[in-house]
Amino acid sequence: MVKFGIEFVPQEAYWKTIYYAIQAEKRGFDNLWITDHYNNRNVYVTLTAAAIYTKKIVLGPGVTNPYLINPVMTAQSIASLDELAPGRVVLGIGAGDKTTLAATGVEMRKPLTAVVETIEIFRRMMERKRVTFEGQVFKAVGTKFNFKPKGQIPIYVGAQGPKMLETAGKIGDGVLINASHPKDVDYAVDRVKKGVSEAGKKLTDVDVTAYASFSVHKQEEKAAKAAVPVAAFIVAGSPNVILERHDVDLKEADKIRAALKAGDFGQAFGSVSPEMIEAFSVCGTPDLCIEKINRLLKAGISQFVVGSPIGPNVRKSIDLISETIIPHFKK
């Protein structure tokens, strides 16, 4: 049965995010993902609060990166969180976002290698081994915890490019595919399958997760309006190969990039077309969203993550998802 996850960007006060986290648990969501960016609230502080105020929802960073948080410290944070919420902590790890990293003066060096090495260090640290590791990006020199981590933590790899997707299939317990459209998810699942088969695993051994920009409202126009800002940022951040896959005019995409860079949000958001919203979000009335999620299920996903903006009114949209969408898939 498909799992439903929900993503929150901790850009508002902690109590708002935690209010929604409690609501998500009450309304039947299985997973809670908190994003990790230096310019928002801290991911582990947010997850700690969420762990305290919830009882069963599975939670973790979605995703953290190894450049701003050293793999050993990620292992320490996750192991500590797992003491607080035993058996319901997962790690989402990816290479990070180039623009955000650049703002902190950190270079995204060898992203694929960095993620692979992080997972290796993380797993060995969680086994409470003394870790000596000489990687191309990271080192550990006789590193060991003074405490015993409680359990094995499922690792989800945030992936978009072909190599990272294959690697996720090969070494991950899950993969977080940053995509909302069947074209992108089909492509991604094919790459994951390649990695899975190279590792001698089955696709069902990996929790294939579509991490989608999502917006639901009883009125389609209101759902679409809420999705516009996120669609603008996705278009601006997408490589041309993905834009071309969706027949997005590259000149229009450049216009959005330039407007966002100049801080002209009116111009940027005004340039977002209905086709862009369709390509980069799951958006509409509950019935439309069900139809779109069904297409992603056919592509092979096992978890669907409701990501930002969720809807014009987050609280009402969570209730709407719980009343109309989740029961459709979990009846």
Add this chain to the structure above:
Amino acid sequence: MAYQKIVKKIPVEKRDKLSDKLLNFVLKSKKEGEMPSGLANTILSKWQRGPLTTEEGLAALLEAAVLLESEKTMEFLEQELQLAAVAKAIKEAE
């Protein structure tokens, strides 16, 4: 304490509507920095245990709404819910 007394004046049949509206005010407020963490934690604890329509939950929510969105809250109490006595009690408690 004052808010726990005040919410007793709110008829049970109006509490769902009030709770729903206050949640909108609080969660959409741009003055989130004015929320005391103790009060925020109280609201989260009550919410974790049940709906925010109980007297205790509603009292905490009402206090937060008055702190963050005083004007909107008073207007809603007086005009939409016709609870002038409640609005008056809040003003006296402040």
